[in-house]
Each structure stands twice: as C-alpha cells, then as structure tokens.
Amino acid sequence: MLINLSKYLSSDDMLFIFEGKFIIDDEEFLEKTHLNKAILFNGEFFKVEDSILLTGIVKYSYEETCARCLTEFENTSEVKFEAVVGKNLEKDDESDEIKLAIVDGCVNLDETIKQMIYLSMPMKAICSKDCKGICPNCGVNLNIEKCKCENNITDPRFDKLKNLLKD
Ligand SMILES: [Zn+2]
Ligand SMILES: [Zn+2]
Known part of the structure; x- marks a missing residue:
C-alpha cells in the first residue's frame, strides 16, 4: 500500500485526497482476521508546517459468526485514524501518535492499516438487528x-x- 506523494510534496497544494481500493497481501493476517482482502482506503493529507497530517478511513469486511444465531455472515466495519507523515520525524516513545516516514516520495500504509483493522474489529456482531x-x-x-x-x-x-x- 504505497501512496506516492511526490507530486503533492512539490506542489503548493495544502490538501491531497486519496481514495482507492487496496489488497491486503498477507496470508497470515487474512487467516487470523477472516478479512476480505480488498479494503477501501480514503485518506486526506494536509500540510502543516514541516510535516503532513493524514486522516484516514479504512472500510473493510470480514467473515463473522453471529453472536446470537451462530450463522456465518459478512460483516462490514470501518475505522478512522490519524497519523503524522514526514521525512525527518523525531522519535518520541512517549506519544502514541502514529508516525509514517516518507521514503522516495512514498508513504507505506501496510502496517498501520493492518493494525487499525485488527484493533477495530468488533468483539461481537449480529447478522441483523432483528436476529x-x-x-x-x-x-x-x-x-x-x-x-x-x-x-x-x-x-x-x-x-x-x-x-x-x-x-
Ligand atoms: Zn426451543
Ligand atoms: Zn444472527
């Protein structure tokens, strides 16, 4: 999940909106989460002083077992996150801010997105509110x-x- 920011970085634009479908290519992760490997990512990059603020929304679906009737169904969920993107980010172990480095004009969202999905998966879900x-x-x-x-x-x-x- 590499997003090329070169054009945006060299432009005067403050805002860059990115929307796209990603494929999660990690067998172990897919197996563990029962995730549908195609996810939707929507990101807004915004320049602030010498770094960029990213607000991202990840929409995903996965195989779930209904907590009420135990039937398998496809559940969809989404998670929103914020990150600081930059070339020379200072390491600060105290803060739990997500920091993403720009390498060759690109930012890699693989690990962040996987982590966000993992943390946001509902503990319990029901197949329908009328179940x-x-x-x-x-x-x-x-x-x-x-x-x-x-x-x-x-x-x-x-x-x-x-x-x-x-x-
Ligand atoms: Zn009965
Ligand atoms: Zn049910």
Missing part, C-alpha cells in the same frame, strides 16, 4: 424455524410476570 437467535432450550435457529418452547416468549410483560412469580 432472533437460537432457542436456549432446543437449539433451533429461530430465524429459520419456530419451536414450541416456552422460553421464546420474549414479551417484556411476561418477564415482569415471571419475576413477580419468583418473589
């Missing part, structure tokens, strides 16, 4: 079939009634 899940009693996927178990009565009024009966 009915599986019956805790008989294990049937309630999106596909109905069962006759009592546990499926999810009307909150019944819950209240149940609690009353408990006391």
Whole structure:
C-alpha cells in the first residue's frame, strides 16, 4: 500500500485526497482476521508546517459468526485514524501518535492499516438487528424455524410476570 506523494510534496497544494481500493497481501493476517482482502482506503493529507497530517478511513469486511444465531455472515466495519507523515520525524516513545516516514516520495500504509483493522474489529456482531437467535432450550435457529418452547416468549410483560412469580 504505497501512496506516492511526490507530486503533492512539490506542489503548493495544502490538501491531497486519496481514495482507492487496496489488497491486503498477507496470508497470515487474512487467516487470523477472516478479512476480505480488498479494503477501501480514503485518506486526506494536509500540510502543516514541516510535516503532513493524514486522516484516514479504512472500510473493510470480514467473515463473522453471529453472536446470537451462530450463522456465518459478512460483516462490514470501518475505522478512522490519524497519523503524522514526514521525512525527518523525531522519535518520541512517549506519544502514541502514529508516525509514517516518507521514503522516495512514498508513504507505506501496510502496517498501520493492518493494525487499525485488527484493533477495530468488533468483539461481537449480529447478522441483523432483528436476529432472533437460537432457542436456549432446543437449539433451533429461530430465524429459520419456530419451536414450541416456552422460553421464546420474549414479551417484556411476561418477564415482569415471571419475576413477580419468583418473589
Ligand atoms: Zn444472527
Ligand atoms: Zn426451543
């Protein structure tokens, strides 16, 4: 994921907008994350004094297992990040700012994007907000079939009634 900034660097333009599809070429990463290797990257580079501020948005999709019904589905997510891009960046271990070096007029976003995806992947996801899940009693996927178990009565009024009966 190299972005060539040569033209932008030698121009008077303050802003450079980059949008493109990237392929993540890292078998191990793809296997670990179940990521769809094609991701969308949208970056805004902005000149500030002697460095450049990058605001990037990464959109990605991956194979996910629904936390409610355990069905596999493709989930999409996005993550926004900021980085400082420059030729002579000072090392500062104290700050958690992302710093990216310009080498031969290009900036390499591979590691940053992978890290951002990894950190932003949701812990839990559901296939749809209407997912009915599986019956805790008989294990049937309630999106596909109905069962006759009592546990499926999810009307909150019944819950209240149940609690009353408990006391
Ligand atoms: Zn589901
Ligand atoms: Zn059931």
